[in-house]
Amino acid sequence: MTSLVSIRDLTKTYQRGPEKIEVLHGINLEIPTGDFVSLMGPSGSGKTTLLNLIGGLDTPSGGEIEIEGQRIDRMSAGQLSHWRSQNVGFVFQFYNLMPTLTAQKNVELPLLLAPLSAADRRRRAEIALQLVGLPERGKHKPNELSGGQQQRVAIARAIVSDPKLLICDEPTGDLDRQSAEEILALLQSLNRDHGKTIVMVTHDPKAAEHATHSLHLDKGTLVEQVRHVA
Numbered sequence: 646m647t648s649l650v651s652i653r654d655l656t657k658t659y660q661r662g663p664e665k666i667e668v669l670h671g672i673n674l675e676i677p678t679g680d681f682v683s684l685m686g687p688s689g690s691g692k693t694t695l696l697n698l699i700g701g702l703d704t705p706s707g708g709e710i711e712i713e714g715q716r717i718d719r720m721s722a723g724q725l726s727h728w729r730s731q732n733v734g735f736v737f738q739f740y741n742l743m744p745t746l747t748a749q750k751n752v753e754l755p756l757l758l759a760p761l762s763a764a765d766r767r768r769r770a771e772i773a774l775q776l777v778g779l780p781e782r783g784k785h786k787p788n789e790l791s792g793g794q795q796q797r798v799a800i801a802r803a804i805v806s807d808p809k810l811l812i813c814d815e816p817t818g819d820l821d822r823q824s825a826e827e828i829l830a831l832l833q834s835l836n837r838d839h840g841k842t843i844v845m846v847t848h849d850p851k852a853a854e855h856a857t858h859s860l861h862l863d864k865g866t867l868v869e870q871v872r873h874v875a
């Protein structure tokens with residue numbers, strides 16, 4: 646199986662005042678195309694740091710990150726931002742929707758820089774909202790939607806540019822059990838039926854069970870990798 650993500654000897658050091666703190670200590674990891682990977686571990690173990698490096702939101706202190714054959718650790722800030730917009734969709738715990746915009750306009754946001762007509766943007770956002778099960782909520786503002794519905798809008802925004810990779814940081818962390826299960830089922834369907842490779846940080850072992858593969862980080866080191874039987 647080919648890898649979508651190849652990570653070699655990855656380190657990340659933060660400067661805190663005069664102190665340098667290494668939070669990732671030489672991670673080696675292959676994520677095959679089509680995997681749904683959960684990333685678990687204690688608070689402060691480096692999960693979000695690793696996730697942000699894979700998604701190109703931050704740059705490593707050492708080592709290599711290759712995604713679909715592209716060395717993203719060697720890209721300039723401008724190249725990385727362009728690469729992200731074409732290749733990665735992001736889903737966060739608190740949805741990060743624009744409160745003044747309708748669901749439809751929130752989903753259209755990542756398309757504003759693409760060479761598309763307004764009608765094409767509208768059509769693509771409608772398709773994405775249909776895919777997440779919210780075809781009739783396009784005109785609603787985020788505060789008129791439940792948490793689960795807001796997360797669906799955020800997922801529609803993440804997939805509207807058709808990226809291969811979805812990066813999810815605690816996507817169910819703010820939801821009740823039933824809404825969480827619905828969001829996890831949606832992520833599973835995007836993985837199985839639409840070929841998205843997903844990397845998801847979670848504290849919830851039940852959420853991790855929906856993944857095909859679990860990784861465990863402890864104090865900046867990968868300590869366990871488990872492949873789930875489908």
Ligand SMILES: Nc1ncnc2c1ncn2[C@@H]1O[C@H](COP(=O)(O)OP(=O)(O)OP(=O)(O)O)[C@@H](O)[C@H]1O
Nearest residue numbers: 659660661668686687688689690691692693694695
């Ligand atoms: N920008 C930063 N500057 C300095 N230190 C940071 C920065 N970001 C994270 N850290 C530190 O790096 C370590 C790992 O943080 P990270 O957020 O990756 O952990 P985590 O496993 O995602 O934690 P949690 O489960 O609590 O979200 C922590 O000690 C954190 O304080």
